[in-house]
Amino acid sequence: MQQGILTNPADVQQVMLTDPLPSWNDSGVKQAILQFVAAVTTAGGPDYVPPAERIATFDNDGTLWCEQPLYIQLAFALDRVGALAPQHPEWRTTQPFQAVLEHDRQALAAAGLKGLAEIVAATHAGMTTDEFYAIVKAWLASAKHPHFDQPYTGLAYVPMVELLSYLRANGFKTYIVSGGGIEFVRAVSEPLYGIPPEQVIGSSEKTQYALQEGVPVLMRLPELDFFDDKDGKPVAIQKFIGRRPIAAFGNSDGDQQMLQWTAAGAGRRLMLLVDHTDAAREFNYRVSPMGRLDQALTEAGQRGWLVVDMAADWNRIFAFE
Amino acid sequence: MQQGILTNPADVQQVMLTDPLPSWNDSGVKQAILQFVAAVTTAGGPDYVPPAERIATFDNDGTLWCEQPLYIQLAFALDRVGALAPQHPEWRTTQPFQAVLEHDRQALAAAGLKGLAEIVAATHAGMTTDEFYAIVKAWLASAKHPHFDQPYTGLAYVPMVELLSYLRANGFKTYIVSGGGIEFVRAVSEPLYGIPPEQVIGSSEKTQYALQEGVPVLMRLPELDFFDDKDGKPVAIQKFIGRRPIAAFGNSDGDQQMLQWTAAGAGRRLMLLVDHTDAAREFNYRVSPMGRLDQALTEAGQRGWLVVDMAADWNRIFAFE
Numbered sequence: 231m232q233q234g235i236l237t238n239p240a241d242v243q244q245v246m247l248t249d250p251l252p253s254w255n256d257s258g259v260k261q262a263i264l265q266f267v268a269a270v271t272t273a274g275g276p277d278y279v280p281p282a283e284r285i286a287t288f289d290n291d292g293t294l295w296c297e298q299p300l301y302i303q304l305a306f307a308l309d310r311v312g313a314l315a316p317q318h319p320e321w322r323t324t325q326p327f328q329a330v331l332e333h334d335r336q337a338l339a340a341a342g343l344k345g346l347a348e349i350v351a352a353t354h355a356g357m358t359t360d361e362f363y364a365i366v367k368a369w370l371a372s373a374k375h376p377h378f379d380q381p382y383t384g385l386a387y388v389p390m391v392e393l394l395s396y397l398r399a400n401g402f403k404t405y406i407v408s409g410g411g412i413e414f415v416r417a418v419s420e421p422l423y424g425i426p427p428e429q430v431i432g433s434s435e436k437t438q439y440a441l442q443e444g445v446p447v448l449m450r451l452p453e454l455d456f457f458d459d460k461d462g463k464p465v466a467i468q469k470f471i472g473r474r475p476i477a478a479f480g481n482s483d484g485d486q487q488m489l490q491w492t493a494a495g496a497g498r499r500l501m502l503l504v505d506h507t508d509a510a511r512e513f514n515y516r517v518s519p520m521g522r523l524d525q526a527l528t529e530a531g532q533r534g535w536l537v538v539d540m541a542a543d544w545n546r547i548f549a550f551e
Numbered sequence: 552m553q554q555g556i557l558t559n560p561a562d563v564q565q566v567m568l569t570d571p572l573p574s575w576n577d578s579g580v581k582q583a584i585l586q587f588v589a590a591v592t593t594a595g596g597p598d599y600v601p602p603a604e605r606i607a608t609f610d611n612d613g614t615l616w617c618e619q620p621l622y623i624q625l626a627f628a629l630d631r632v633g634a635l636a637p638q639h640p641e642w643r644t645t646q647p648f649q650a651v652l653e654h655d656r657q658a659l660a661a662a663g664l665k666g667l668a669e670i671v672a673a674t675h676a677g678m679t680t681d682e683f684y685a686i687v688k689a690w691l692a693s694a695k696h697p698h699f700d701q702p703y704t705g706l707a708y709v710p711m712v713e714l715l716s717y718l719r720a721n722g723f724k725t726y727i728v729s730g731g732g733i734e735f736v737r738a739v740s741e742p743l744y745g746i747p748p749e750q751v752i753g754s755s756e757k758t759q760y761a762l763q764e765g766v767p768v769l770m771r772l773p774e775l776d777f778f779d780d781k782d783g784k785p786v787a788i789q790k791f792i793g794r795r796p797i798a799a800f801g802n803s804d805g806d807q808q809m810l811q812w813t814a815a816g817a818g819r820r821l822m823l824l825v826d827h828t829d830a831a832r833e834f835n836y837r838v839s840p841m842g843r844l845d846q847a848l849t850e851a852g853q854r855g856w857l858v859v860d861m862a863a864d865w866n867r868i869f870a871f872e
Contacts, residue, residue: 282747359789403749416793426603427793428724434790439782439808446808446815448789455790461760468680468769469755469776470791472737472748487760487767494767 250396253389253546259502259536260543263393266500270476271400277498281401285475287467287488288394290408290415290432292481293504294423296385297520298513299377303414304346306369310353318352327352339519351452355435358447359413366417380550386422389544390479390504394423397477405475407467408432409459409484431470433458459484464491481506486526489535501535503527508541511551571717574710574867580823580857581864584714587821591797592721598819602722606796608788608809609715611729611736611753613802614825615744617706618841619834620698624735625667627690631674639673648673660840672773676756679768680734687738701871707743710865711800711825715744718798726796728788729753730780730805752791754779780805785812802827807847810856822856824848829862832872 254260269277270284291297300308311321311330321327326345329337338345354362370383378385394404406425408415412432419425434455437448458466464487467475477500478485478492489501503526506515516523530537540547575581590598591605612618621629632642632651642648647666650658659666675683691704699706715725727746729736733753740746755776758769779787785808788796798821799806799813810822824847827836837844851858861868 412790413793428791430793437786437789439785439812441811446785446811448785464760464767464769465758468758469733470749472734472751490762490767491760491769 250399251389251392253392253544255543255545257543259538262536263500263502266477266498267397267400269498279476279497283473283476284397284400284402285405285471285473286397286402286477287405287407287431287463287471287475287479287492288390289480289482289485289488290406290410292506292520293479293485294386294390294394294406295382295418296375296378296387296512298506298515298518301410301520302382302385303410305373305382306366306414307349307353309369309373310365311349314353347454350435354411355450355452358449359437360447362413362450363417366414370417378548378550380548383418383422384550385548387504387544388546388549389538391423393479394425398424402477403429405429405431405467405471407458407463407488409457411435412458431458431466433462461487463488467491476500478502479504480526482521482523483526484521486529489526490529493533493535501530501533502538503530503535504538505540507539508544508547510541511547512540571720572710572713574713574865576864576866578864580859583857584821584823587798587819588718588721590819600797600818604794604797605718605721605723606726606792606794607718607723607798608726608728608752608784608792608796608800608813609711610801610803610806610809611727611731613827613841614800614806615707615711615715615727616703616739617696617699617708617833619827619836619839622731622841623703623706624731626694626703627687627735628670628674630690630694631686632670635674668775671756675732676771676773679770680758681768683734683771684738687735691738699869699871701869704739704743705871706869708825708865709867709870710859712744714800715746719745723798724750726750726752726788726792728779728784728809730778730783732756733779752779752787754783782808784809788812797821799823800825801847803842803844804847805842807850810847811850814854814856822851822854823859824851824856825859826861828860829865829868831862832868833861 251260269275270279272278288294291301308330311327315321315331321331326338326341326349329341373382374380375382375385397404404425406415406419410432412430412434415432416427416430419427419430436451436453436455438451440447440449456462474495475492476495478489479502480489481504493499493501503523505523506513508514572581590596591600593599609615612622629651632648636642636652642652647659647662647670650662694703695701696703696706718725725746727736727740731753733751733755736753737748737751740748740751757772757774757776759772761768761770777783795816796813797816799810800823801810802825814820814822826844827834829835
């Protein structure tokens with residue numbers, strides 16, 4: 231992809247035809263990605279990395295798909311409260327459930343993290359892993375994003391999907407390392423991103439092995455097992471993968487430690503943050519209830535990590551555009 | 552491998568030359584393995600399984616390598632107590648360390664699981680993950696098994712290594728699911744078994760992300776994170792892989808739940824237990840300080856799981872023979 235040396239128009243056309251990142255404008259960020267991949271895959275070159283060590287880790291919410299106005303998993307949880315309400319008449323007068331049922335954002339916000347944990351426990355536990363997966367799949371098949379009026383499965387960022395494919399075509403193993411629930415993300419990772427379940431890392435609920443009338447099941451318990459955010463991301467990467475990534479992609483301070491951990495390995499590295507700057511096509515935010523991009527952006531500036539300016543760097547965001 | 556239909560001597564010879572499991576005697580167990588693999592890989596056949604779902608999980612100690620007279624990781628821990636003793640003069644008069652230093656098996660046994668946890672904490676924590684890996688590698692390069700007088704890395708079971716290769720050649724993804732420490736096993740999984748670190752699941756210590764003079768490290772803490780045995784194995788398989796295995800291999804009651812979980816999936820399955828019956832070439836035991844093969848063997852008999860009789864089914868056990 232050494233576009234600088236192409237002077238023959240036919241060569242230029244060939245490159246254009248085979249551009250692996252067509253939704254990326256020809257900016258410095260795109261060039262840096264192409265150069266990084268060329269460097270680590272050039273056998274005999276100073277930056278060559280064997281395929282087995284080409285590990286790339288991606289945050290999910292806000293990095294691979296839309297996280298506004300709510301994390302998609304949170305929208306699922308709120309919808310589940312509505313669906314389960316007939317079996318829980320007490321929720322009509324019990325917070326935080328009453329707030330959800332009455333669409334009372336103020337009361338919901340007042341319930342805070344403790345309220346959120348109660349909602350997650352009520353909607354994500356008390357069933358087997360197989361049952362939960364089926365519930366998530368059914369919801370994804372019918373629910374729509376309130377702003378875009380599209381299925382949530384249509385809200386993957388096309389440029390990032392291209393990037394995932396491009397990395398895999400160059401021998402990378404692509405992982406999701408999400409603060410979201412590991413089983414929730416697995417319900418979309420293969421169809422949306424081409425990432426199999428064993429390459430999804432995320433937050434988890436405790437599960438318990440049990441025999442139900444002789445049939446083994448894994449029951450989801452209403453208890454947090456692991457929160458895969460901030461410091462938790464490098465901890466989980468080491469536990470699940472046992473190798474340090476050579477490339478890492480995020481969009482918030484929750485990804486800062488993952489990028490630090492990636493950057494600190496020997497050899498050439500790629501660290502990238504997605505900055506949500508496009509109010510017209512998506513959202514423009516750095517601070518929201520869904521987290522903030524602040525310290526990680528400062529560190530990116532100091533250390534030369536790449537920052538995607540969505541409005542400027544991406545000529546397309548969603549497939550439905 | 553349909554040996555039954557081979558009547559031409561040249562064909563028989565060809566099969567013999569290409570036998571993927573040469574260290575396995577031509578017993579019912581070997582035939583059942585070959586038939587299972589043929590069935591799940593025959594496109595269009597009733598038992599066909601797509602490659603992505605060909606997940607095989609293997610216990611490590613006693614299934615892939617020798618676990619007698621001590622778990623190899625326990626031998627490592629005891630050696631580390633000796634190596635660290637000069638920095639801990641108090642260990643000369645403090646149990647369980649005194650017992651280790653004086654080779655007092657009775658006092659060590661009396662210290663029980665609590666004593667073992669203290670030894671693990673003292674030898675497996677207080678360093679970074681990278682440092683621990685280097686310590687394990689250095690130990691493996693010099694330590695020898697007391698009975699066989701061979702490096703521990705020479706104690707993999709050749710028939711199981713052949714089986715791993717054979718499964719991978721048929722599109723399987725092979726995982727280790729060990730009660731041993733995940734990082735300890737990763738130090739041997741690639742060179743001994745061809746299994747990369749991201750396909751090793753095991754017990755773990757808690758780790759903590761920290762910046763040491765600006766450099767990110769993962770510190771190993773003296774606290775158990777997860778015990779990957781019995782009920783823990785299906786729990787960990789779901790968490791790490793997110794798919795149910797179609798084949799599972801173990802040697803003790805610690806593997807029973809993994810085999811149950813594997814057996815309970817839809818479609819054709821393979822469950823196998825290694826029974827240590829060879830006092831001449833290895834060890835003959837079902838009950839030992841390293842666990843027991845009792846209830847799992849009963850269930851194997853009831854449900855038709857395969858049982859390897861090491862003395863009868865394997866014509867070779869170790870590479871050094």
